[in-house]
Amino acid sequence: MKTSLFRCLVAEFLGTAFLVAAVVGSGVMGERLANGNVAVALLANTIATGAALVAIILAFGPISGAHLNPAVTLADAIERGLSWTHASQYAVVQILGGVTGAVAAHLMFGLPPIFLSHHVRSGPAQFLSEFIATFGLVSVIWGCSRARAEFVPFAVGAYITAAYWFTASTSFANPAVTIARSLSGTFAGIRPADAPLFILAQVLGAVASTFLFRWLVPSLQLTAKEVLVAHESDPPR
Amino acid sequence: MKTSLFRCLVAEFLGTAFLVAAVVGSGVMGERLANGNVAVALLANTIATGAALVAIILAFGPISGAHLNPAVTLADAIERGLSWTHASQYAVVQILGGVTGAVAAHLMFGLPPIFLSHHVRSGPAQFLSEFIATFGLVSVIWGCSRARAEFVPFAVGAYITAAYWFTASTSFANPAVTIARSLSGTFAGIRPADAPLFILAQVLGAVASTFLFRWLVPSLQLTAKEVLVAHESDPPR
Amino acid sequence: MKTSLFRCLVAEFLGTAFLVAAVVGSGVMGERLANGNVAVALLANTIATGAALVAIILAFGPISGAHLNPAVTLADAIERGLSWTHASQYAVVQILGGVTGAVAAHLMFGLPPIFLSHHVRSGPAQFLSEFIATFGLVSVIWGCSRARAEFVPFAVGAYITAAYWFTASTSFANPAVTIARSLSGTFAGIRPADAPLFILAQVLGAVASTFLFRWLVPSLQLTAKEVLVAHESDPPR
Amino acid sequence: MKTSLFRCLVAEFLGTAFLVAAVVGSGVMGERLANGNVAVALLANTIATGAALVAIILAFGPISGAHLNPAVTLADAIERGLSWTHASQYAVVQILGGVTGAVAAHLMFGLPPIFLSHHVRSGPAQFLSEFIATFGLVSVIWGCSRARAEFVPFAVGAYITAAYWFTASTSFANPAVTIARSLSGTFAGIRPADAPLFILAQVLGAVASTFLFRWLVPSLQLTAKEVLVAHESDPPR
Numbered sequence: 001m002k003t004s005l006f007r008c009l010v011a012e013f014l015g016t017a018f019l020v021a022a023v024v025g026s027g028v029m030g031e032r033l034a035n036g037n038v039a040v041a042l043l044a045n046t047i048a049t050g051a052a053l054v055a056i057i058l059a060f061g062p063i064s065g066a067h068l069n070p071a072v073t074l075a076d077a078i079e080r081g082l083s084w085t086h087a088s089q090y091a092v093v094q095i096l097g098g099v100t101g102a103v104a105a106h107l108m109f110g111l112p113p114i115f116l117s118h119h120v121r122s123g124p125a126q127f128l129s130e131f132i133a134t135f136g137l138v139s140v141i142w143g144c145s146r147a148r149a150e151f152v153p154f155a156v157g158a159y160i161t162a163a164y165w166f167t168a169s170t171s172f173a174n175p176a177v178t179i180a181r182s183l184s185g186t187f188a189g190i191r192p193a194d195a196p197l198f199i200l201a202q203v204l205g206a207v208a209s210t211f212l213f214r215w216l217v218p219s220l221q222l223t224a225k226e227v228l229v230a231h232e233s234d235p236p237r
Numbered sequence: 238m239k240t241s242l243f244r245c246l247v248a249e250f251l252g253t254a255f256l257v258a259a260v261v262g263s264g265v266m267g268e269r270l271a272n273g274n275v276a277v278a279l280l281a282n283t284i285a286t287g288a289a290l291v292a293i294i295l296a297f298g299p300i301s302g303a304h305l306n307p308a309v310t311l312a313d314a315i316e317r318g319l320s321w322t323h324a325s326q327y328a329v330v331q332i333l334g335g336v337t338g339a340v341a342a343h344l345m346f347g348l349p350p351i352f353l354s355h356h357v358r359s360g361p362a363q364f365l366s367e368f369i370a371t372f373g374l375v376s377v378i379w380g381c382s383r384a385r386a387e388f389v390p391f392a393v394g395a396y397i398t399a400a401y402w403f404t405a406s407t408s409f410a411n412p413a414v415t416i417a418r419s420l421s422g423t424f425a426g427i428r429p430a431d432a433p434l435f436i437l438a439q440v441l442g443a444v445a446s447t448f449l450f451r452w453l454v455p456s457l458q459l460t461a462k463e464v465l466v467a468h469e470s471d472p473p474r
Numbered sequence: 475m476k477t478s479l480f481r482c483l484v485a486e487f488l489g490t491a492f493l494v495a496a497v498v499g500s501g502v503m504g505e506r507l508a509n510g511n512v513a514v515a516l517l518a519n520t521i522a523t524g525a526a527l528v529a530i531i532l533a534f535g536p537i538s539g540a541h542l543n544p545a546v547t548l549a550d551a552i553e554r555g556l557s558w559t560h561a562s563q564y565a566v567v568q569i570l571g572g573v574t575g576a577v578a579a580h581l582m583f584g585l586p587p588i589f590l591s592h593h594v595r596s597g598p599a600q601f602l603s604e605f606i607a608t609f610g611l612v613s614v615i616w617g618c619s620r621a622r623a624e625f626v627p628f629a630v631g632a633y634i635t636a637a638y639w640f641t642a643s644t645s646f647a648n649p650a651v652t653i654a655r656s657l658s659g660t661f662a663g664i665r666p667a668d669a670p671l672f673i674l675a676q677v678l679g680a681v682a683s684t685f686l687f688r689w690l691v692p693s694l695q696l697t698a699k700e701v702l703v704a705h706e707s708d709p710p711r
Numbered sequence: 712m713k714t715s716l717f718r719c720l721v722a723e724f725l726g727t728a729f730l731v732a733a734v735v736g737s738g739v740m741g742e743r744l745a746n747g748n749v750a751v752a753l754l755a756n757t758i759a760t761g762a763a764l765v766a767i768i769l770a771f772g773p774i775s776g777a778h779l780n781p782a783v784t785l786a787d788a789i790e791r792g793l794s795w796t797h798a799s800q801y802a803v804v805q806i807l808g809g810v811t812g813a814v815a816a817h818l819m820f821g822l823p824p825i826f827l828s829h830h831v832r833s834g835p836a837q838f839l840s841e842f843i844a845t846f847g848l849v850s851v852i853w854g855c856s857r858a859r860a861e862f863v864p865f866a867v868g869a870y871i872t873a874a875y876w877f878t879a880s881t882s883f884a885n886p887a888v889t890i891a892r893s894l895s896g897t898f899a900g901i902r903p904a905d906a907p908l909f910i911l912a913q914v915l916g917a918v919a920s921t922f923l924f925r926w927l928v929p930s931l932q933l934t935a936k937e938v939l940v941a942h943e944s945d946p947p948r
Contacts, residue, residue: 007927018847025877033750039270039277040750043284044876047754050288051761052873058866059854063927104843108879110836125347132341136255143296147469151390153862155295157869158394162289165281166262168345216244216300232858276507276514280521287525362584369578373492380533384706385624392532395631399526402518403499405582453481453537513744513751517758524762599821606815610729617770621943622861629769632868636763639755640736642819690718690774 005086008231011064012090013097015056019068020101020180021108022052027187028109041187042164050161057153061229066153069174070094071206072228075138078210081224091176098180106184117182117189121169126194127201129169134205136163137173142213142220145227152228175199242323245468248301249327250334252293256305257338257417258345259289264424265346278424279401287398294390298466303390306411307331308443309465312375315447318461328413335417343421354419354426358406363431364438366406371442373400374410379450379457382464389465412436479560482705485538486564487571489530493542494575494654495582496526501661502583515661516638524635531627535703540627543648544568545680546702549612552684555698565650572654580658591656591663595643600668601675603643608679610637611647616687616694619701626702649673716797719942722775723801724808726767730779731812731891732819733763738898739820752898753875761872768864772940777864780885781805782917783939786849789921792935802887809891817895828893828900832880837905838912840880845916847874848884853924853931856938863939886910 026048030041057066065081067073070091077087103113137159144155163171172178172190178199182192190198214220263285267278294303302318304310307328314324340350374396381392400408409415409427415436419429427435451457500522504515531540539555541547544565551561577587611633618629637645646652646664652673656666664672688694737759741752768777776792778784781802788798814824848870855866874882883889883901889910893903901909925931 010927014850021843022873022877025879026873029753029876029879030750033748033753035748035750037270037272037274037277037748037750039267039272039274039281040748040754042266042270043277043281044750044754044757046281046284047757048873048876051869052877055851055855055866055870055873058859058862058869059851062854062858104839105877108836108840108843108877110834110879123347125345128341129345132258132345139251140292140296143299144292147299148295148387148390148466150859150862151295151387153859154391154865155292158288158295159292162259162263162285162292165266165285166259166289166342166345168262168266168347216247229859274507274509274511274514276504276509276511276518279503279507280514280518283518283521360584362582365578366582369495369582376488377529377533380536381529384536385532385627385703388532388624388627391628392529395525395532396529399496399500399522399529402503402522403496403526403579403582405499405503405584453484511744511746511748511751513741513746513748513755516740516744517751517755520755520758597821599819602815603819606732606819613725614766614770617773618766621773622769622864622940625769625861625864628865629766632762632769633766636733636737636759636766639740639759640733640763640816640819642736642740642821690721 008064009089009093011060012067013093015060015066016068016094016097016176017101017104018056019052020098020177021105023049023177024102024181024184024186024188025105025108028105031187042170045188046161046164049164050157053160054153054157057156057228061153062231065231066228068094070176071134071174071202072138072141074203075206075210076224076227078207079214079221079224081227094176095179098176099183102180102184114183115185117185117191119189119191120194121190122194122197126169127197129167130172130198130201131205133163133167133169133171133173134202135209138206138209139213141228142209142217146217146219146223149226149230156228172198173202175202178202245301246326246330248297249304250330252297252303253305253331253334253413254338254341255293256289257335257414258342260286260414261339261418261421261423261425262342262345265342268424279407282425283398283401286401287394290397291390291394294393294465298390299468302468303465305331307413308371308411308439309375309378311440312443312447313461313464315444316451316458316461318464331413332416335413336420339417339421351420352422354422354428356426356428357431358427359431359434363406364434366404367409367435367438368442370400370404370406370408370410371439372446375443375446376450378465379446379454383454383456383460386463386467393465409435410439412439415439482538483563483567485534486541487567489534489540490542490568490571490650491575491578492530493526494572494651495579497523497651498576498655498658498660498662499579499582502579505661516644519662520635520638523638524631527634528627528631531630531702535627536705539705540702542568544650545608545648545676546612546615548677549680549684550698550701552681553688553695553698555701568650569653572650573657576654576658588657589659591659591665593663593665594668595664596668596671600643601671603641604646604672604675605679607637607641607643607645607647608676609683612680612683613687615702616683616691620691620693620697623700623704630702646672647676649676652676719775720800720804722771723778724804726771726777727779727805727808727887728812728815729767730763731809731888732816734760734888735813735892735895735897735899736816736819739816742898753881756899757872757875760875761868764871765864765868768867768939772864773942776942777939779805781887782845782885782913783849783852785914786917786921787935787938789918790925790932790935792938805887806890809887810894813891813895825894826896828896828902830900830902831905832901833905833908837880838908840878841883841909841912842916844874844878844880844882844884845913846920849917849920850924852939853920853928857928857930857934860937860941867939883909884913886913889913
């Protein structure tokens with residue numbers, strides 16, 4: 001394996017680990033301190049996650065593009081931003097990174113490394129929420145990365161900040177994060193049995209957005225290689 | 238109809254749909270979780286709306302300009318940023334998009350697709366609030382788009398974040414959003430009977446700001462075509 | 475009077491009016507909705523004020539520089555960024571704008587146009603707070619405007635967001651705003667008898683910061699004309 | 712001592728003083744106003760600290776780089792961004808500035824200048840938290856400063872905003888701030904006996920991140936001199 005690709009994979013691993021640590025950790029802290037006011041706990045969870053995304057994408061984007069999300073990597077592979085081989089490698093390390101991030105958050109808060117969630121998140125409203133959440137996320141990435149590339153980290157952070165509140169599922173919008181959160185019996189958790197439909201909705205949302213934007217922005221493929229952020233060591237296609 | 242114009246209309250439709258989904262959805266979520274503390278619910282509603290605007294304008298701005306608001310489109314048409322024909326097409330799809338966004342939010346939260354609001358918002362203080370809110374919004378757009386065009390998405394998001402709190406009406410400042418919110422019997426709703434005066438105040442505010450800025454910034458018309466954001470596929474004037 | 479100067483004065487008037495309307499209006503809204511949790515009310519007040527500053531400086535900065543603050547104008551005049559004649563004109567319209575903004579906020583919330591505050595804010599800790607608050611504000615402006623001029627609106631908004639909480643006075647840091655808030659018997663008010671010492675502390679803080687930065691950044695005067703933001707119609711010095 | 716170096720040291724002193732004043736002062740204000748809801752107090756503390764960092768780094772960065780943190784200075788010295796002599800001078804003034812900032816915050820809130828904290832923060836979960844917090848902070852600085860240098864102030868502010876919530880220690884991530892907070896018997900304090908292990912964890916995190924990024928970004932040393940922000944008066948190496 002080339003060094004440059006290996007660096008990309010390490011960056012995706014670390015970035016996704018920090019993202020999940022931020023989601024899970026801030027959920028634990030928010031719930032512990034909020035005296036039962038769930039809105040205050042979710043506000044803390046939201047602000048921490050949105051801010052973390054800005055910092056993480058700015059930091060790891062120039063190395064690997066900072067996908068941090070198999071649904072985004074899938075969308076980018078459809079537009080030939082990276083090869084299917086590299087896309088599958090990205091997805092694997094994103095999932096491993098996400099689980100590692102959950103473990104790290106648990107250990108920082110004195111919890112068991114992994115414990116399954118019992119948080120029920122099912123039904124058509126949740127499915128629709130995840131479809132819309134991921135459709136929107138991928139739309140923001142495609143729409144912004146072409147003409148306002150330098151602001152993608154802020155656009156993604158702002159989008160997720162909003163989507164936490166305007167979707168009924170609090171916008172997981174990320175299969176790697178969904179898997180990691182199924183292993184976390186905390187505020188941000190999801191029952192493992194509910195994860196597969198979440199992931200299906202996310203994949204459908206990402207694909208639908210990608211085909212729409214292929215028509216909406218005909219030059220999309222020209223910049224797909226620079227998603228989310230232009231990175232020097234692009235793996236060859 | 239030219240493809241480039243059709244793309245603009247689809248972008249305005251989608252952008253306004255996401256904006257209203259963010260306003261209505263985050264209002265529902267905020268109210269459900271805030272244990273009756275309306276300030277906390279409104280804070281969540283505010284942060285979600287402001288952040289959504291940043292993301293949506295960054296994403297759809299390069300396609301259609303991301304007006305997302307018939308009052309803004311009216312102001313831009315007065316300054317010849319787009320033709321009156323295109324302006325009216327923009328307004329139609331903004332309204333349709335807004336209603337679609339409200340329906341999407343309702344379905345995500347397990348509510349009926351459409352149900353009228355009984356939220357009374359009337360009286361001279363509310364009228365003045367909407368006038369000032371829209372006057373300010375259009376002023377921010379005119380003032381910022383000429384000399385700091387790249388920051389318009391942040392300026393608009395920041396302005397609405399502030400205006401939610403400093404106006405008594407929580408700053409609808411948008412006729413398409415007002416119509417959509419009249420069809421939403423939720424936290425963010427408005428009684429349909431109160432909508433017409435809101436819209437009148439918004440139009441007056443937008444017009445007043447435009448005539449003031451025509452004097453304040455004589456070069457205004459030169460950049461009107463690039464409001465809110467420079468977009469490649471500008472419909473011919 | 476030259477048209478270009480007149481435009482500057484109108485921009486300073488409007489900008490300061492919006493700033494005070496944001497401070498006073500969001501204070502009223504926050505206090506009404508927060509069920510007695512003053513921290514939540516102040517959080518709303520803070521977020522609205524910080525966001526308003528970003529939007530207002532981006533909008534009016536390219537016209538007049540967006541001082542919006544006699545202490546800033548004084549500092550800029552010391553460094554010859556504008557003449558003393560123009561500085562005094564700036565200060566007058568800032569004060570008039572501030573009062574107009576308070577009146578507008580009161581009318582939007584169904585309150586009397588003007589009513590004196592009984593909010594006691596006195597003593598050495600408050601004096602020290604205002605000195606430090608304004609020292610910091612002017613330091614941020616001098617430090618950022620030379621080398622990162624495009625980010626001054628964000629730096630000022632962020633600074634005031636922080637200073638609301640880390641000073642005991644909630645950082646008025648602005649004589650025009652202080653006068654306007656003395657005419658507002660609301661959450662954000664200040665007893666008129668306490669205003670003079672606030673203003674004295676603000677002036678001392680602005681002057682101290684300016685002399686420090688004259689040494690810290692020897693090229694300060696070269697960019698003083700472009701404070702806060704480069705504006706095309708600079709009044710001749 | 713050269714004037715340019717002396718300016719750097721004054722900037723580091725002032726910047727760290729403002730940072731600690733923001734942390735300690737907003738903690739006091741938050742706790743006083745939050746009616747016992749610790750999540751609301753911490754939210755105020757978080758928002759104030761994150762916003763202060765953005766403003767302070769934008770203001771003092773162009774003078775000294777705005778390290779404001781001996782762990783960051785250590786990391787930068789390892790990569791030869793500044794000499795070990797200058798690094799130790801930076802660390803001394805950062806500590807002095809931090810203590811001064813705590814004193815200033817105490818005086819603004821009518822507290823004794825210095826009073827030891829009894830806030831227990833110990834155990835392996837806290838140690839791990841500080842290691843991860845500082846590892847992440849230094850990673851964000853290294854990752855962002857090379858390819859997105861203009862956004863480093865925002866990346867650092869966003870990162871700390873998130874890390875307040877996702878680590879169990881609320882992310883001190885800074886030895887100078889840790890020492891200053893041990894002298895503050897307030898919301899943000901730390902028992903002096905717990906400070907040494909915090910500082911050890913911070914140093915280990917900074918070093919680990921630096922060696923990782925040396926491999927991840929081979930060109931790291933080329934830009935180390937411009938950490939956090941390019942500053943004109945770089946002390947000669």
